[in-house]
Amino acid sequence: MKDTTVLARCNLYAVLGAIPHLLYLDPDAAALVRGKNIRVGFSVKNGPKATLIFKDGEAEMVKGIEKCSIKLWFPSAEKFNSMIDGKGSPIPVSGFQHIGFLLGAFTKLTDSLSAYLRPEPEKLQDPAFFERSTTLMLYVIGRAIVQIGNHDRVGMFSASHITDGKIKLGIGDTLAVAIHCKDHHLVFNAFPNDCGVTSQMVFDSLQTARDLFDGNINAIAAVGMGQVRVSGMISQVDNVNRILDRVAIYLA
Amino acid sequence: MHKINTYEKSREAFARAVRVIPSGIYGHQGPAEGCYIPVEAFPLYSSKADGTYLWDLDGNRFIDYMCAYGPNILGYHDPDVDAAAARQRAISDCTTLPNTVMIDFADLLVDTVASADWAFFAKNGGDTTTLAIMTARAYTHRKKIVFFKGYYHGVAPWTQKIDYAGVIEEDVMHNLYCEWNNFEQLAELFDTYKGEIAAVIAQPYMHGNFMDNHLPADGFWKKVRGLCTANDTVLIVDDVRAGFRLDLAGSDHYFGFEADLICFCKALANGYNVSALCGKDFLKNTVSSMSYTGSYWMSAVPFAAGIACIEKMRKLELPRLLMEKGTKLADGLRSAASKYGFDLRVTGAPSLFYLRIADDPSLRLHQEWIAECVLRGVFFTNHHNHFINAALTDADIAETVEVADEAFGVIRERHPR
Numbered sequence: 001m002k003d004t005t006v007l008a009r010c011n012l013y014a015v016l017g018a019i020p021h022l023l024y025l026d027p028d029a030a031a032l033v034r035g036k037n038i039r040v041g042f043s044v045k046n047g048p049k050a051t052l053i054f055k056d057g058e059a060e061m062v063k064g065i066e067k068c069s070i071k072l073w074f075p076s077a078e079k080f081n082s083m084i085d086g087k088g089s090p091i092p093v094s095g096f097q098h099i100g101f102l103l104g105a106f107t108k109l110t111d112s113l114s115a116y117l118r119p120e121p122e123k124l125q126d127p128a129f130f131e132r133s134t135t136l137m138l139y140v141i142g143r144a145i146v147q148i149g150n151h152d153r154v155g156m157f158s159a160s161h162i163t164d165g166k167i168k169l170g171i172g173d174t175l176a177v178a179i180h181c182k183d184h185h186l187v188f189n190a191f192p193n194d195c196g197v198t199s200q201m202v203f204d205s206l207q208t209a210r211d212l213f214d215g216n217i218n219a220i221a222a223v224g225m226g227q228v229r230v231s232g233m234i235s236q237v238d239n240v241n242r243i244l245d246r247v248a249i250y251l252a
Numbered sequence: 253m254h255k256i257n258t259y260e261k262s263r264e265a266f267a268r269a270v271r272v273i274p275s276g277i278y279g280h281q282g283p284a285e286g287c288y289i290p291v292e293a294f295p296l297y298s299s300k301a302d303g304t305y306l307w308d309l310d311g312n313r314f315i316d317y318m319c320a321y322g323p324n325i326l327g328y329h330d331p332d333v334d335a336a337a338a339r340q341r342a343i344s345d346c347t348t349l350p351n352t353v354m355i356d357f358a359d360l361l362v363d364t365v366a367s368a369d370w371a372f373f374a375k376n377g378g379d380t381t382t383l384a385i386m387t388a389r390a391y392t393h394r395k396k397i398v399f400f401k402g403y404y405h406g407v408a409p410w411t412q413k414i415d416y417a418g419v420i421e422e423d424v425m426h427n428l429y430c431e432w433n434n435f436e437q438l439a440e441l442f443d444t445y446k447g448e449i450a451a452v453i454a455q456p457y458m459h460g461n462f463m464d465n466h467l468p469a470d471g472f473w474k475k476v477r478g479l480c481t482a483n484d485t486v487l488i489v490d491d492v493r494a495g496f497r498l499d500l501a502g503s504d505h506y507f508g509f510e511a512d513l514i515c516f517c518k519a520l521a522n523g524y525n526v527s528a529l530c531g532k533d534f535l536k537n538t539v540s541s542m543s544y545t546g547s548y549w550m551s552a553v554p555f556a557a558g559i560a561c562i563e564k565m566r567k568l569e570l571p572r573l574l575m576e577k578g579t580k581l582a583d584g585l586r587s588a589a590s591k592y593g594f595d596l597r598v599t600g601a602p603s604l605f606y607l608r609i610a611d612d613p614s615l616r617l618h619q620e621w622i623a624e625c626v627l628r629g630v631f632f633t634n635h636h637n638h639f640i641n642a643a644l645t646d647a648d649i650a651e652t653v654e655v656a657d658e659a660f661g662v663i664r665e666r667h668p669r
Contacts, residue, residue: 154415155415197614198613218275220278220284221274223284224270224276224282224283224288224291225266225276226291229291230289231290232614233613234634235462242416243415
């Protein structure tokens, strides 16, 4: 059911890809890398490659591993996925002088990310933590949808039924991500505006979004209750939802 | 100005339902699959129905253009059908031995449906499409089935797709897909899978959801029929949705060809629960050899209702009547749209028309208009074809057009040119 290379793509581009959002949302996380100017490259043999660029307390992820300060190499997608699961350590193949960053600030950062994405139930009682955690989940899910829709065999089947357009996934009036579809290829947009939106699925609150992400309420029932609103080209939302079902398989 | 409906009681009932029923109302009659956008514009439960009207829990009356998604063809509570059902209920219904009314119904279907040499009864459309596929595979000893993209043939795993919940790869690994009206693509599939294709299954024309409906291109069915015959492939027409609204002799007859197997349900008994697979003589022995049955499949009341329904449809020359009513309605709706500068597309057969406002490719304008119609008592739905029934009067059509006009006015005010 799961393709390990697709899982590696999800882990790299969606999970680690959420680190820039983490720094934006959590001042404590941002403080860990303040003043650091470093590029961490991830290279998975026969799999994805990307670089996290840390600069001035912010970060961005770019594809490829050119010009990285420290390069982490993984002999297989399985090894990379194990590392994300906390069952293995990365092997630096260059930039050994930055090992301190890797073992210090970077490890604390990924621990913080894990705390938000796999939270202890009691931590969710803190409204600020709850909001950050749910917001980060939206970013991770949005990015994972793109990876699965573009690379997973079943996900690609779903994407093959998505017409060109911009599908907005939102929480309330203020938070949204978008999936752009062109010729059945999906691209993630973390900061969409409403221009050109062809369909949307909007959760009425962080709580509804959280309950759906955690599988505590049913999306179909939530639509009936008005907690989830869909409109526009419904077949787009329908097929994105089918990919969303596979996100749960990959990242649960 | 028409009154604007509110649905407090429907909402309360739905809140009660979600506690004990998965998703509250599952399937196509639920607010999610039914595309009730926004959900507040739509009623969720009915309290009664009569003729062409449906009343919701809050007492709002609707001119119902969904007709229970097809079964209501003569009008809810048709007196002749209900009387026949009541007479049979007084005699027997679900019993150890079937009643001979079953034979009478089969005789009538064979006499009515041009391609039918026999009839096999079940309950839902999906029972018959599944039996049709099994029959084709049993007869041909082949595995592959060709579908036309945009199809709907029920909810059994073989009818779904690999990305649907609960469907495994093995359920759909022998499904082949082809574009509607693309004979060359179909012929290529037959070349690629020579001697492997058990059946082609298709609705008589493309009345898929979320898209304008498309009638068959000139000569398309004749060529498909020829290709199937030349390759010993069974041609299955799924007439569950369109059956009896185009032609009482079957929609294959309407389009000038003969299916090997044809599936009926919906309008077969004006809402009484029965479906039928009809077929050519050469497949009768194959069907006889199959293990296929259900607890209520030989209940007599729906057979009696079906007989009364078909007899009345014949008497009324119903397809012609429904086409006339549908055409009158479509003309009125298009005219109302045009008055406000909207391009309303009405596609498919007039007796089961599909609506789309073409001015906005995202369809949100269309969804807003549908919502305004429903709020004013005309039950349209967003992205599914609609159905005409015999009880719909000229006055109902006029009222519908008035409501549509008012709704277009609201939308135009909201979205000025």
